[in-house]
Amino acid sequence: MRLPLVALLLFALPAVAQTGTAVNFTTTSTSNNNTVVTSRDECTTTLRFSWSRTGTLCNGGTVYLYVTSGSCGGLAPVATDLTLDTVTGNTTTSGVVSFSMSQVLARQTGAPTCATQEKEVSFKLCAITPTISDSVLQTCSATYSSIGAPAFTLTYDPEAPSAPSIGKVIARDSALSVQVDNVEEDSNVIIELNAILKADAGIPEEDAGTDADAGTDDAGTVADAGTTPVGESEGPTLRFNKAAGEGNVVATGLINGVTYRIRAKLEDEAGNVSEASAVVEGTPVKSNGLFDAYKDANGQEQGGCASTGGGLAGGAVLAALGIWLSSRRKVS
Amino acid sequence: MSSTAVGLGVAALLLAVPAVAQEVTIPTRSPRTGAIIFRGGGYKPRIDYEKGLxxxxxxxxxxDESLLLVELELQRFFYQGIGTAGLGLSVGYGEKYANAVLADGGGEAADKAALKVLPLQLNAFYKFDYAAFKWGVPLVPYGKLGLVYSPWWMTKGSSTEVVGLDTGKGGKWGYAATAGVSFLLDVLEPRFARDFDSDLGVNHSYLFAEYTYAEVNNFGGAGLNLGSRRWMFGLALDY
Structure with a gap:
């Protein structure tokens, strides 16, 4: 009775091993939810995926690594698929495959190029191997099953987002808060600012743009900039960005009283950058919070690290006492 | 000899029965060692009272608006006799926002100005709860005297304010004296109070009102005055 059981167990082992056959992909390319997005500029850039296999194959079995516009598995790769590697037998268990999106596109019907492919298109990275038709003899069948994980999607996105618009500019102290509308999901909102330099405004061109003392009392000392315009030019471009859906883009470190020209752009997940929005102007203004008002009223508080340090020490003492109080045994 | 022993055994058993019955029928109080207190109220720092402003x-x-201050206090009882005395440690948080003012006096700015405080206090307290427990008077007067340390910071927009070389944050030491009265909630629902004790170990619960006189200006030193005179209200649970 025991012998048949042992024999059954031994026969079952290869089938179990086959069930566990898998190829694991990893990549150094930027991916979001296992999706690698390529822009037109990156179309010929090499994408690298490392792979490693676990489990055993059927006798004489082959692992195909390829990129397809269809689904993984079923049949062997076809002409429109880009085959990356073919590994036969159990000897090789890992490797690296490299390819570019332009190579993938070239295999498609009509052989589009990076330039001629104008619509977004997605592909799958596949690893397949024949299924076992006989679990005792480990023979391969004519059908293939997908063994690659995770399921990477490769997307070619040649389309730049449409230009956004600037809905509102809120003047803040040494900052401008810019509301950008018509923003595509999963894109990055970029705003670019250029200070308007007046020929006689008293803003040295090398200082134009940001203010190292932004937010302090002397910010905005050039508040009368441009009162007698003679000629105009733009200072260096300052860039700020924020992910879509995270509220306004806030440009900080600006000079109060100086007018900035503002343009907004979008950068999608693939890195495609839209045209700039229409130009809007904004001017940061100095405002007073409580501490400004307090100091203006001749308040003597200096704040800062000294008292905070003392506070940390005091807080630590209070915390230690608290722990001591709460850890005393309950007296019955 | 043996009959004497049996007799003594029966007598001991009979004496023990009432004791067992008593344990079952009369609820016991769990030991009372401390309290946890939640309170809130308006806190208006005496910033404008600083000398020289x-x-x-x-x-x-x-x-004229106050900050909304909420506090949590843990107390440990060291004396329980004619009243209860011990030490308490509290931590609170309060904040107040308003629009900043345009520097040229042209009205409100888009930036929000804020004052935030995180007062910590170590105090000694005494509460006269003897009358409540002995005679059922549900009011418990109490007093506290404590050492206060209050970290504070002032923001404008999303950052701490900086004026010249001074940064709008720091901490101030001081002291506070508090007097208050608690209303013992047990008298409203005695049975619920007993269940609260047997199930969760909460001996008594109170609603209270208290008045605090606080001087938090580094004991008269220069700078910000975070002292206040305030009423606070809350819930206290003895455990």
Whole structure:
């Protein structure tokens, strides 16, 4: 009775091993939810995926690594698929495959190029191997099953987002808060600012743009900039960005009283950058919070690290006492 | 000899029965060692009372409004006799926002100005709860005297304010004296109070009102005055 059981167990082992056959992909390319997005500029850039296999194959079995516009598995790769590697037998268990999106596109019907492919298109990275038709003899069948994980999607996105618009500019102290509308999901909102330099405004061109003392009392000392315009030019471009859906883009470190020209752009997940929005102007203004008002009223508080340090020490003492109080045994 | 022993055994058993019955029928109180207190109220720091100020910055920024201050206090009882005495440690948080004011006096700015405080206090307290437990008077007067340390910071927009070389944050030491009265909630629902004790170990619960006199200005030193005179209200649970 025991012998048949042992024999059954031994026969079952290869089938179990086959069930566990898998190829694991990893990549150094930027991916979001296992999706690698390529822009037109990156179309010929090499994408690298490392792979490693676990489990055993059927006798004489082959692992195909390829990129397809269809689904993984079923049949062997076809002409429109880009085959990356073919590994036969159990000897090789890992490797690296490299390819570019332009190579993938070239295999498609009509052989589009990076330039001629104008619509977004997605592909799958596949690893397949024949299924076992006989679990005792480990023979391969004519059908293939997908063994690659995770399921990477490769997307070619040649389309730049449409230009956004600037809905509102809120003047803040040494900052401008810019509301950008018509923003595509999963894109990055970029705003670019250029200070308007007046020929006689008293803003040295090398200082134009940001203010190292932004937010302090002397910010905005050039508040009368441009009162007698003679000629105009733009200072260096300052860039700020924020992910879509995270509220306004806030440009900080600006000079109060100086007018900035503002343009907004979008950068999608693939890195495609839209045209700039229409130009809007904004001017940061100095405002007073409580501490400004307090100091203006001749308040003597200096704040800062000294008292905070003392506070940390005091807080630590209070915390230690608290722990001591709460850890005393309950007296019955 | 043996009959004497049996007799003594029966007598001991009979004496033990009432004791067992008593344990079952009469609820017992769990030991009372401390309290946890939640309270809240308006806190208006005496910033404008600092000596030498030429204006009223707090009022100019926030008007007559107070910060909403919430506090959590843990107490440990060290004496329980004619009343209860012990030590308490509390931590609180309060904040107040208002629009900043345009520097040229042209009205409200888009930036929000804020004052935030995180008062910590170590105090010694005494509460006269003897009358409540002995004679059922549900009011418990109490007093506290404590050492206060209050970290504070002032923000404008999303960052801490900086004026010249001074940063709008720090901490102030001080002291506080508090007097209050608690209303013992047990008298309203005695049975519920007993269940609260047997199930969760909460011996007594109170609603209270208290008045605090606090001087938090580094014991008269220069700079910000975070002292206050305030009423606070809350819930206390003895455990």
């Amino acid at each position: 030429t204006d009223t910055p707090y009022k100019n920024t926030f008007g």
